[in-house]
Amino acid sequence: MKEIFEQGINRENTNSAKWDAREKFFGTSDVLPMWVADMDFAAPPTLKDALIKRAEHNAYGYTIQNDELLHSIENWVQGRHQTNIDTDLLSFSPGVIPGLHAVIQVFTEENDQIVIQPPVYPPFFSVIETHNRTIVENPLVLGDNGYEMNFVELEELFKAGAKALLLCSPHNPVGRVWTEEEMKKVTDLCVKYDVLLFSDEIHADIVFSKSEHFPAIRVNEKVKELTFTLMAPSKTFNIAGLQGSFILSPNEEQKEKLDKQLQKQGIGMLNTFAYTAMQTVYETGDEWLEELNKTLENNRDLVKNMFEESGLPIRTVSSEGTYLVWIDFRETDTPHDELKKILIEEAKVGLNDGTTFGKQGEQFMRMNIAAPHSTVEDGVNRIIEAFSE
CATH class of the missing domain: 3.90.1150.10 (Aspartate Aminotransferase, domain 1)
Structure with missing residues (x-):
């Protein structure tokens, strides 16, 4: 290896x-x-073998997820991040960014304020602006030990009426893996001010030896009803070109709304190889x-x-x-x-x-x-x- x-x-x-x-x-x-x-x-290497085996079938019609894939995702998130998820609340998208477009369209309105924490992944700006929402910046603060969140300012933005927080966890580009204490502060504020949390956790699996990734829904039971967690194996296993990610919704009602939006966007179904890839890497990677x-x-x-x-x-x-x-x-x-x-x-x-x-x-x-x-x-x-x- x-x-x-x-x-x-x-x-x-x-x-x-x-x-x-x-x-x-x-x-x-x-x-x-x-x-x-x-x-x-x-x-x-197991992925290459699995894709070749699937290709040998030589039929590539419309494909759906199966229970084995859902089980592999559930096991991965539990094993890696000590977080239990309800697979009935999972939706699939070709990528985290298409997923963010969908949740912003469905669960916010035009001119709603959405908080981001720059310097941050460039599409965080465009997924808000594209849908005529308002970007509100809560810049990270650079100190001697790296970047930190400005919680005082974040609370003021929530008080002023921000509808949602678009969180990058772990953070791209500054490489912060937010501690349990930091995630508790963020999620407590979301609960206190009834702010939706769109949590981009695509880099969750790439964490160094002295750190641990804490999914938002792991640290705060109450925030689950406000949180959409977006994850994918794409960064983890270098398979972004196969285009497969998933979104965990807060409840069945929200999942149903999200699925309707994904269908409107024409992205409610993944390509055949994406399902195979996702299951394989989560089971053998x-x-x-x-x-x-x-x-x-x-x-x-x-x-x-x-x-x-x-x-x-x-x-x-x-x-x-x-x-x-x-x-x-x-x-x-x-x-x-x-x-x-x-x-x-x-x-x-x-x-x-x-x-x-x-x-x-x-x-x-x-x-x-x-x-x-x-x-x-x-x-x-x-x-x-x-x-x-």
């Missing part, structure tokens, strides 16, 4: 967005791509995931240590999970546009522009470390050499 993560996999000329869209996105294909949030690792998380934690430490040892004023923000590292270039005193130019033209590394995560991302960049150790080392060395010059 270790070889999968030591060797990686060549993804060029496979229509990979991360690799084959470099020219379009960066203006050149001569960059090491460390941007799009998928991995340069092969998925679990534990060993692969354990090795992945060790690899990612080592890569996180590598990036941090290399920048510290370089003597350059470049820092990584303390991270507890995900395979995304938030890099702080503020002390270089390099204007943001110039920073992008140096990274692309001199370092020849393709990172995600920090400002796409909100104005709080000025002079920050997001690096994807889901690649072999040697690739990550190469990427950091390129940045160090460019800024040393």
Whole structure:
């Protein structure tokens, strides 16, 4: 299993967005791509076998989930996150973002205020704006030990009439895995002010050794009636292209409303391979995931240590999970546009522009470390050499 993560996999000329869209996105294909949030690792071998077996049937008509899939999801969430779920309340969607579009359309009204906590995953802005809802920002606060939530301000926003909170847990791009205490504070506020909680937990399984993911519904029994939990195996097992996720609704009435909206959007049914993939990785992927998380934690430490040892004023923000590292270039005193130019033209590394995560991302960049150790080392060395010059 270790070889999968030591060797990686060549993804060029496979229509990979991360690799084959470099020219379009960066203006050149001569960059090491460390941007799009998928991995340069092969998925679990059991998945390949399962997909081949399914393909051998050679019929690909409309497909539905079965009880075995529901049971595998239930077991995974219980085993990984000590959280019991009612599988009768599960709905399926091609991805978490389509799912967020659906819950926002159904359970909020035009002009409703929805809170987000930037710097945050760019689609969090668009899923609100697209449906004429109002974005209300509760920016995270960066301290010596990483980012924290501003609970005082969050409560004021709830008092002022915010309808919902769009929570990123674990957080993309800053890598926070919210503690039980933090999740208790968030959910208590949601209950107190009757605020809906749309909890994006797509990175739930990618958590490092000293941290633990706490689903919102695990820490607070009362918040269950306000919470839509969105999860998927896509980030966990590098299968985003197979397009399968699930949404846990608070109750049967809410699930029925959600399912009607998913049908309106034409996304109430997954593709044939998505069901096979989801069941397979949840039933057989534990060993692969354990090795992945060790690899990612080592890569996180590598990036941090290399920048510290370089003597350059470049820092990584303390991270507890995900395979995304938030890099702080503020002390270089390099204007943001110039920073992008140096990274692309001199370092020849393709990172995600920090400002796409909100104005709080000025002079920050997001690096994807889901690649072999040697690739990550190469990427950091390129940045160090460019800024040393």
